Amino acid sequence: DYYASRGLGDVYKRQVIEKEKVGNIPCYMIYPIKETGKSAVFYHGWSSRGKLQVTRAALLALEGYTVCVPDAVHHGKREPLSDYYTLEGYDLFWKTIFQNTDEFSFIRKFLDQKGYKKPIVLGHSMGGFSVLGIAAAYGEQIAGAVSFNGSGDWELSHLFMQARFGISFGEKWKLYEEVKKRSPLYYKERLKSVRLLLLNGENDSSVDPRAQTHFYSVMKDEGVDVNKITYPGLGHFVTTNMMDEAVSWMRET
Numbered sequence: 001d002y003y004a005s006r007g008l009g010d011v012y013k014r015q016v017i018e019k020e021k022v023g024n025i026p027c028y029m030i031y032p033i034k035e036t037g038k039s040a041v042f043y044h045g046w047s048s049r050g051k052l053q054v055t056r057a058a059l060l061a062l063e064g065y066t067v068c069v070p071d072a073v074h075h076g077k078r079e080p081l082s083d084y085y086t087l088e089g090y091d092l093f094w095k096t097i098f099q100n101t102d103e104f105s106f107i108r109k110f111l112d113q114k115g116y117k118k119p120i121v122l123g124h125s126m127g128g129f130s131v132l133g134i135a136a137a138y139g140e141q142i143a144g145a146v147s148f149n150g151s152g153d154w155e156l157s158h159l160f161m162q163a164r165f166g167i168s169f170g171e172k173w174k175l176y177e178e179v180k181k182r183s184p185l186y187y188k189e190r191l192k193s194v195r196l197l198l199l200n201g202e203n204d205s206s207v208d209p210r211a212q213t214h215f216y217s218v219m220k221d222e223g224v225d226v227n228k229i230t231y232p233g234l235g236h237f238v239t240t241n242m243m244d245e246a247v248s249w250m251r252e253t
Contacts, residue, residue: 009205017054020068023061023106026050026077028069030057036064039116040250041107043100043127045149047084049076055122056243063247066116068107072126073099094158094192095125098182100130101137120250122146124238125207129215131156132215135194136187142251144195145173146246147206148238153200160208178227185215188222196226197249199242203236214234 016031028050040060044053050069057067071078073096081089104121111119119150120143121131128150136146136152151157158179162168169176184191198216200209216228229245 006017008013008178017058022068022070022110023103025103025106026071027107028054028057028173030054030061030069031066034068035066036065037117038063038065039114039119040065040194041068041070041104041111041119041121043123044075045123045125045127046074046096047075047081047100048125049080051076056238059074059166059247060063060250061123063173063193063250065120065142065250066111066114067238068119069110069205070100070103070107072096072130077238090161090165090167091175095128095180097126098178100127101133101182101219104134104138108138111209118143119133120144120146122148122246125150125236126147127204128207129157130198132184133182135196136182139190140193141186142194144197145252146199146249147212148199148242148246149201149204149209151207151238152184153211153218154179154185156214157207157210160211164205164208185218186218188224191219191224192222194225195253197246197247198223198228199225199245200228200230202230202232204236206236 018029020027020029026231042053042057052070053069060067121134123131128147131145132147133151200212219226
């Protein structure tokens, strides 16, 4: 157990975890033992749910963050799918990322009304795509974004995903233009107001890390405050080392 190994088991038990509705969005709220005014939002991946991110959120609460963990549409308490890996599900994957991005305005307003500072947004996989979409859409309204096994080059990720599943939609695919329009890759100026941390497994077969590498290269050349760590031999997982890197980075934000 992460907490027990660090002598933090009793501290973890004293944290407060509550269920909250932010508009129509079911969320878990994880509060620190001592309020600091710092806030974070943690987004889960495709086919997962908010409840499964509470342990990760609790680690951030140990650092003094109040953490909001929302359920994405079609997940958790929001009419989950019976099968996430279908052709129809692929369209919903992108639509869910779009909705996560759009719904952030409600979460941001909720945290603002509670008196919290600008949040750091974090997410894994689909959540990792989402937080970079949020950074591109909201810019200076957030303090930073941490993407675990995600991508900021959505067009390139779309191509890699088609190759992974042996399908080809072409440019006539109904969501192609929206994926291209919303891709964080094209929001360089807005991203200059946000710190970014990109953490990817080298051997991730679910989200090809080459797309994130390209995004990082473009952002770095444009003067965006971005850091990237690639973990040799790692697949599509969030490890303890990743969480430690994220926490260390957040301390400087």
